[in-house]
Amino acid sequence: AEGRARLVSDWFKGRRADADVLASTPAVRSLMLDSGRGVDVRGQIVTQLDRVASAYGYAGIWLLDTHGQVLARSTGAAELGRENAEAAVVAAKSRSMHVDLVEEASRKYLVMSVPVFADGGVESSRPPMGVVSLLMRPETRLFPLLTDNTVPTRTVETLLFRTDGPKPSYVSPLKGDSAGWSAIDRSLVTLAPLARRAANGRDTLGGVLDNRAP
Numbered sequence: 001a002e003g004r005a006r007l008v009s010d011w012f013k014g015r016r017a018d019a020d021v022l023a024s025t026p027a028v029r030s031l032m033l034d035s036g037r038g039v040d041v042r043g044q045i046v047t048q049l050d051r052v053a054s055a056y057g058y059a060g061i062w063l064l065d066t067h068g069q070v071l072a073r074s075t076g077a078a079e080l081g082r083e084n085a086e087a088a089v090v091a092a093k094s095r096s097m098h099v100d101l102v103e104e105a106s107r108k109y110l111v112m113s114v115p116v117f118a119d120g121g122v123e124s125s126r127p128p129m130g131v132v133s134l135l136m137r138p139e140t141r142l143f144p145l146l147t148d149n150t151v152p153t154r155t156v157e158t159l160l161f162r163t164d165g166p167k168p169s170y171v172s173p174l175k176g177d178s179a180g181w182s183a184i185d186r187s188l189v190t191l192a193p194l195a196r197r198a199a200n201g202r203d204t205l206g207g208v209l210d211n212r213a214p
Contacts, residue, residue, distance in 0.1 A: 004158045007145055012112070016097050018056060019114035019132040022048070031063060031071050032116060032130030049074035057140050059109060062133040066092035066115075071130065078135050080104055080111065087113040088131040095128060101138065110136045 022028055027044040049061045053074045060077025064070055068085030083102040091098040091113035098113045112135075115128035136142070146158045 004146065008142070011142065011145060012097075012099065015112050015134055015136075016114055018052065019097075019112070019116075019134060022052060022061070023114070023116040023130075023132055028063060028132075029116075029118075029129075032065070033118065045072045046075060053077075058134050058136050060135040062088075062135070064088040064131045064133060066128055066130060078104060078107075078109055080109065080135065084111060084113075084133055084135075087111045088133055091115050091131050092128045108138060110134075110138050110142065112136070 023032075025048065027048070031045060045063070049063075049072065052058070053061050058074070061074040062070060062077060062084060063072045064085065066089070068088045070085075080102055083100070083104075087098050087100050092115050095115055097115075100111045100113075102109055102111055111133060113131050113133045116130045116132060118126055118129050
C-alpha cells in the first residue's frame with residue numbers, strides 16, 4: 001500500500017512539474033504579469049498549450065488570473081466554468097497545488113490547479129501572479145496506477161477516497177460488485193478516522209467494513 005501511495009504521489013508531482021514548465025515560458029509569464037494585455041495569445045500561447053495537452057493526455061489546459069478569470073486555454077478544452085474558477089482561487093489563496101474531481105456532462109475530470117509565482121519558485125514569499133489548471137480524465141492515467149496489479153488477486157485493491165464535502169466518497173472505481181449504498185457508506189465511515197491519522201503523518205493500520213457483495 002505504501003508503494004502504491006508513493007506511486008500516486010509521484011504522479012501528481014509529475015503533473016505539478018508539467019504546470020511549472022508551462023509557467024516558466026516567457027509568453028505565459030508575460031500573459032499573467034500583464035493580464036493578457038499586449039500578448040498574442042493565439043500565436044504564442046494556445047499552440048503551446050495544445051502541444052502539451054496532446055503530449056500528456058490532458059483534456060484541457062487553462063491559464064487564469066488569481067481571481068479565476070480565464071486568460072487563455074487550449075483548443076477544445078473541457079468547459080468547467082465555476083468549478084475551474086473556484087479551484088484557481090483556492091490554489092492562489094493557499095499558495096499550493098489544489099486537486100479536485102468534478103463532474104460535467106456525466107464525465108469526471110481531475111482539475112489540478114497550480115499557482116504561478118513571479119520568481120519562478122514553488123514556494124515563494126511573493127503572491128502568485130496566476131494559476132495553471134490542468135484537466136484530465138482520471139481513467140486515462142491515474143486510475144490505471146491503482147488497478148495495475150503485478151499479481152492479480154480477488155480481494156486486494158487500492159482505492160482513492162475523499163473525506164471533504166457533504167460526506168466521504170470513493171473517487172476511484174470499486175473492484176467487483178458492491179453490496180449497495182449502505183455498505184459503501186459504512187465502509188467510508190470506518191475509513192475516515194484512518195485517513196485523518198495518515199494525514200497527520202502517523203502510521204495507519206486498521207480494519208474496515210467491506211463494501212463488496214459476498
